[in-house]
Structure formats: C-alpha cells, structure tokens
Amino acid sequence: MSDALLTVQGLKKSFRRGLLSKPVDVLKGVSFEVPPGTITGFLGANGAGKTTTIKCLLGLAIPDQGEIRFFGRHELSPEVKARIGFLPERPYFYEYLTGREFLRFYGQLGGRFSASHLRDRIEKLLDRVGLKHAADRPLRSYSKGMLQRIGIAQALVYEPEFIILDEPMTGLDPDGRYEVSEIIRETAKSGTAVFFSSHLLPDAEKLCDRLVILKKGELAYQGPTVDFLGKTGGGYQLVTAKDGKVQTEDCSSLEELNRRIDERRAEKANIIEVRANRLTLEEAFVRIGMEQR
Amino acid sequence: MTRSYFHPVAIIAANTFREIIRDRILYGIVVFALLLFGLSLALGQLSFAEQARISADFGFTGIQLSAVVLAIFVGGALVSREIEKQTVLTVLAHPVTRTQFIIGKFLGLALVIVVVMSGLTLALLALVISLGLEITRAFFTAVFGIWLEACVLMSIAMFFGSFCRPMMTVIFSMSFFLIGHWVGTLDFFVEKSRSVPFRMVAGTVARVVPDLERFNWRSAPIYAVDVPIAEVIRSIVYASGWVLALIAVTSLIFRRRDFV
Numbered sequence: 001m002s003d004a005l006l007t008v009q010g011l012k013k014s015f016r017r018g019l020l021s022k023p024v025d026v027l028k029g030v031s032f033e034v035p036p037g038t039i040t041g042f043l044g045a046n047g048a049g050k051t052t053t054i055k056c057l058l059g060l061a062i063p064d065q066g067e068i069r070f071f072g073r074h075e076l077s078p079e080v081k082a083r084i085g086f087l088p089e090r091p092y093f094y095e096y097l098t099g100r101e102f103l104r105f106y107g108q109l110g111g112r113f114s115a116s117h118l119r120d121r122i123e124k125l126l127d128r129v130g131l132k133h134a135a136d137r138p139l140r141s142y143s144k145g146m147l148q149r150i151g152i153a154q155a156l157v158y159e160p161e162f163i164i165l166d167e168p169m170t171g172l173d174p175d176g177r178y179e180v181s182e183i184i185r186e187t188a189k190s191g192t193a194v195f196f197s198s199h200l201l202p203d204a205e206k207l208c209d210r211l212v213i214l215k216k217g218e219l220a221y222q223g224p225t226v227d228f229l230g231k232t233g234g235g236y237q238l239v240t241a242k243d244g245k246v247q248t249e250d251c252s253s254l255e256e257l258n259r260r261i262d263e264r265r266a267e268k269a270n271i272i273e274v275r276a277n278r279l280t281l282e283e284a285f286v287r288i289g290m291e292q293r
Numbered sequence: 294m295t296r297s298y299f300h301p302v303a304i305i306a307a308n309t310f311r312e313i314i315r316d317r318i319l320y321g322i323v324v325f326a327l328l329l330f331g332l333s334l335a336l337g338q339l340s341f342a343e344q345a346r347i348s349a350d351f352g353f354t355g356i357q358l359s360a361v362v363l364a365i366f367v368g369g370a371l372v373s374r375e376i377e378k379q380t381v382l383t384v385l386a387h388p389v390t391r392t393q394f395i396i397g398k399f400l401g402l403a404l405v406i407v408v409v410m411s412g413l414t415l416a417l418l419a420l421v422i423s424l425g426l427e428i429t430r431a432f433f434t435a436v437f438g439i440w441l442e443a444c445v446l447m448s449i450a451m452f453f454g455s456f457c458r459p460m461m462t463v464i465f466s467m468s469f470f471l472i473g474h475w476v477g478t479l480d481f482f483v484e485k486s487r488s489v490p491f492r493m494v495a496g497t498v499a500r501v502v503p504d505l506e507r508f509n510w511r512s513a514p515i516y517a518v519d520v521p522i523a524e525v526i527r528s529i530v531y532a533s534g535w536v537l538a539l540i541a542v543t544s545l546i547f548r549r550r551d552f553v
Binding site: 015052055058059060061062078079081082084086087088090092093094096097101105106108109110111151154 | 300301304305308311312315316378379380382383384385386387388389390549551552553
C-alpha cells in the first residue's frame, strides 16, 4: 500500500466540443503521486490539462479511464472530501454572502465541528488570511486578491490534511501573489500538504519541494524541484562595480558564480547584484528536450 | 461529530433560501401579487354583492401566479446558474453528493415559496375578512393546493434546468404549466376523437404531463364548499410521486455531468 496522499494511475479524459464533433483527448494516461508533507507544484502551459486533472480528482469531471486514490487507498467520498480543501481556478463564490457567512456555510457543510469550534475556527482563518476587517462585507465588494484569500480560507476550514489550489496566483498583482505565497507557506508549515497548479515556473520554484509537470495531456516530469531546476538551470548574472565602472557577467553554474564573486571581491570590486536567470516553462522544456515529445 | 445524510441537504437548503430572499426579483414578484390584490379590490367595487368573492378569486390568482413565477423562473435557474457561475465547483468539492445538492436546492426554494405564500395569504385573509367573506378550512386547502402545484412545477423546471438553456427551460416549464391545466380536457377529446394520430399524440401528452387541475381548489372557499380530505390526500400522493420522480431523474442527469 502506498503512503502517498494522492495516487493517480493512467488518468484519461476526453471532451466533445459539440454533439457531432470528434472527442478531444485532454488527458492521455496521466500517472503521478503526491507524498505527504510537501508543497507540490502542478505545472503546465495553458491547455496542458491541469484543471481537468484537478476536476477529475475532485469528482467534478468523470474520468474515462484511470484510478485515483487518496490517503493510500481511498476513493473519493464525502469522508475523503472532508479531509481535502479546494480552491477553484476562478474564485466565483456566492457574492450575496459576507466573508464570515461564506466560511460558516462551508464549515457547516462538513459537519465536523461543533458550532463553537467552527466559530473559533472561522475567526482564526479570517485572521490568518488578513480579512477580519472585511468579514461582514458581502463578497461582491471584495477585490480579486481578497476573494483569493477568502477562497483559501474556505479550503482550510475543515483543517484538511491536503489542499488543492487551482492557479491560486493567476490575475493577482505582486502584493497579492506575495500574500498568497505566504499563506501557502504557512499552511504547509502547519502540516497540510499543498498541491497547487500554475503555468508559471517561477511561482512554483519559490514554493515547491516537488513538481508534477504536464505537457499536452501527458506527464512530462515528476520529482524534486531541485532536480528539475538542476537540469534546466538558467544560470546567474553577477553585477559588480569598481572605480565607478559597472560590469555584468553571466555565470552558467553556482560554482562559477561563487568563484567569480571571490575573484571580484579579491579585486576590491563591490557586489551590486546577483540574480538567477528565470526560465519560462516552455524554455525549461526546450532545455531538457521535452519539446520533442 | 457524525453527520446524517440530511445535514448537508439542510445547509444547502438554508443557503438557497438566503440566496433567493436576498434577490431583488423576489420583491418584484411580491409587489406584483399585492398589486393584483389592489386591482381585485377595485374590480370588486363594480359588483356590490360579490365583492368578497371577486377579491378572493383575484387574490388566489395573485398567490398562484407568484408561486408559479417563483417555481419556474427561479427554479429553472437554480442549478443552471450554479453551473454557469461555477459556484457549484466549490460546493461539490466539499462533503456533499450531487443528489444532496439537488434536494437541498429544491427544499430551499420550496421554503421560500412557503414564506412568500404565507405573507400573501395573510394579506389576502385581511382583505377578504374586511369584505365579510366567511373563512373556512377550504380557504387554507386552496392555498395548500397552490403550493403543491408550485412544488410540481419547480421539480419540472429543475429537471429541464439541469440540461437545457434558461430560455428553453422557461418555455418547456410554461408549456407543462399550461398543458397541465388542460389534461382533463385533453383526455376528453382523446376519448371523443376518431383520429388515430391525434389520439396517440394527445393521449401520450396527457400521460406525461402532470394534471395540475388536481390541485385547483380555489373555487371551494369562494362558494363555501369543503374539499374532501381523501381528495387532498390523493393529491398530496400524486404531487409527491411527480416531485420524487423528477428529482430522481434530475439528480441522475446531474450525476453524469462534467463541470468544465
């Protein structure tokens, strides 16, 4: 028996766009695992099949073929759902509810907590996502970032062991992205495993221990983030200044970067900036030859 | 804490109730019914002897139209709006089955109709008592009949709403409402007609459309006659049969749906 939180085996799903059209294969036998205690980034370009996979995981789309197991061996059931939190791609929520009513509604659906426990839990969550000040305002008055944060709070309302976030950073400004990243980090620190999808490698690079990468409905990579970045490293840029002259150098590896820093320091140059070159997902695919697939 | 099958149903029903109560369309419907009451008062003035009866008749029509509009227009959009706005994704990712979701939505609207009808019934009672109409059990039986009809129409609208576009849902549901009040007449013509195709088509229609006249007891309080309890019980069983069958088929359709 696997001790993975989530095991997906040979997942296939196709859709018809119209009654007479040919079915389009969106997932072509995807298999992967999510181990406990990790932040796993679920990456892929737009249209790679990430949202369809997540919908299949949660029973929102019915797979044509394949097996999905949670917490070792369980199929999706109301009991399993009570151990999982979910934030959909676009946070469309009941806009007539206030933030507090919204969390109470979802908290009551699980029926796991007494009324007083749920009340305390909601107050803690509102505090954690920084929305106590807006708790009694209807959701229709919330900004995109606030909706994303209240959405994450709803995903955490049952104190789940595992949360699935579909594109939690999409459409957010830099402040919003930072806030959501911090919430994800804190959630993982408290022991909840996080599985979140994104089409941006830098988002995942900063947060994730592991990556699962889809390309055109097939698994392109699964494993530790460091291994993936090791294969696809974009190198570094070192910016130094000496006698008023600024110099920028490219270093292809961490070793080269450290050697150049030592050399420039020995030359009494000032280190102005060190930056890692960020790759897009497509560039990373090109580097490791996945574009041939 | 252990939870019963009906716990999430009750939570979804309560949320549906809140959703509709906070929707402005509801108040438009109530105002329309109250205007109809006012019109009945004005028309009643034309007939000195029958004023109370005319007002009661118009009043029941106002209550019926409000309940029917709520059942068809709001009921038809109950599920489709959740799918369109994608709010269904978050709800169904929680410990709720699709059948529980459908039953909860149905009960939430049924409760709204009870509340709206109760308010309108109180207003009508005040009106007809002031005009001197004697209030008997038949008055409340007539209102109960309207609610039963609304429940059947609501389940029809939810059934069509689970796979049709909103406009088609309203057209189909309105057709069921109109034909449903003519099933008896249709049966009569089927018996009398010599045309085989007509008998086949009209006979089939009369079988697949619920007979809504079974719930029409609105003339009983106006003419001070009572509705036999056995007839009321038969109508409750008839309405329950239709509602259960339609909710079952709706949840079967809903259970096979992909939310993309």
